[in-house]
Amino acid sequence: xxxxxxxxxxxxxxxxxxxxxxxxxxxxxxxxxxxxxxxxxxxxxxxxxxxxxxxxxxxxxxxxxxxxxxxxxxxxxxxxxxxxxxxxxxxxxxxxxxxxxxxxxxxxxxxxxxxxxxxxxxxxxxxxxxxxxxxxxxxxxx
Ligand SMILES: Nc1ncnc2c1ncn2[C@@H]1O[C@H](COP(=O)(O)OP(=O)(O)OP(=O)(O)O)[C@@H](O)[C@H]1O
Ligand SMILES: [Mg+2]
Numbered sequence: 181x182x183x184x185x186x187x188x189x190x191x192x193x194x195x196x197x198x199x200x201x202x203x204x205x206x207x208x209x210x211x212x213x214x215x216x217x218x219x220x221x222x223x224x225x226x227x228x229x230x231x232x233x234x235x236x237x238x239x240x241x242x243x244x245x246x247x248x249x250x251x252x253x254x255x256x257x258x259x260x261x262x263x264x265x266x267x268x269x270x271x272x273x274x275x276x277x278x279x280x281x282x283x284x285x286x287x288x289x290x291x292x293x294x295x296x297x298x299x300x301x302x303x304x305x306x307x308x309x310x311x312x313x314x315x316x317x318x319x320x321x322x
Contacts, residue, residue, distance in 0.1 A: 181320055188307075188315040191223065197317060198227035204319055208303040209283055212291035215307035220315055221289045224307065225259055228287065232257060246274060256284040262293040271297065 184204050188197045201224075205211075213221045226238045234250040234257060248259040258279050265271055271294045279286055280299065291298060301322035308316050 181322065184319045186317040186319070188317060190314065194220070194223055194227045198224060198231045201228060201317070201319065202231045204321065206321065208301065208322060210280060210286045210288070210299060210302040211305055212288050212298060212302050213305045213307065214291065216309070219307045219309050221307060222261070224317070225287045225289070229257060229259065232285070247279065256282070258284060258286045260286065260288040262288065262290040265293040268294050268296055
C-alpha cells in the first residue's frame, strides 16, 4: 500500500490536483472517494474525468441515476454517486458488480454503501477540508 497526499489550495487548483492524481492511478480501476458532504468529491471527479480524456459533457453528479457513463480513449469510465442508495442489495440489483469487474475505471462517491462489495484492490481516496478552506486529498493505492 502506497499513500500519496495532494494539497488543493482552492477551487482554482482542482484541475492541477486532478492532473497529479491521474499520474498516480497506475493500473488500478476502482477508486472509492470518501469525505464529508460538500467537501469537493464531485468537483474533483469531474476534473479527473476531463483529465482522463472524457469528451462528453461532464455532468456533475448523476441526477436521475446513480451512475454516469463516459467514454475515454481507454474505454468506459463510470462515475457513481451512491448517496441515495438504501442498501448494498439495491446496488446489486443495479448490477454494480458488472461495473466493478469490468476493468473500466470506476470513481465512486459514498462507497460506504457498498463497502462489502468492493474488491480488496480498491484504491482509497479521502478528501478533507482544512481550517483555512483548502483540501487535503489522500490516495492509498493497493
Ligand atoms: N478544492 C476545493 N476548494 C474549495 N472549494 C471547493 C473545492 N472543491 C469543491 N469546492 C466547492 O465545494 C462545493 C461542493 O463541492 P462538491 O459538490 O464537489 O462536493 P461533494 O463532496 O461532491 O458533495 P456531496 O457530498 O454532496 O456529493 C462546491 O461549491 C465547490 O465549488
Ligand atoms: Mg458529490
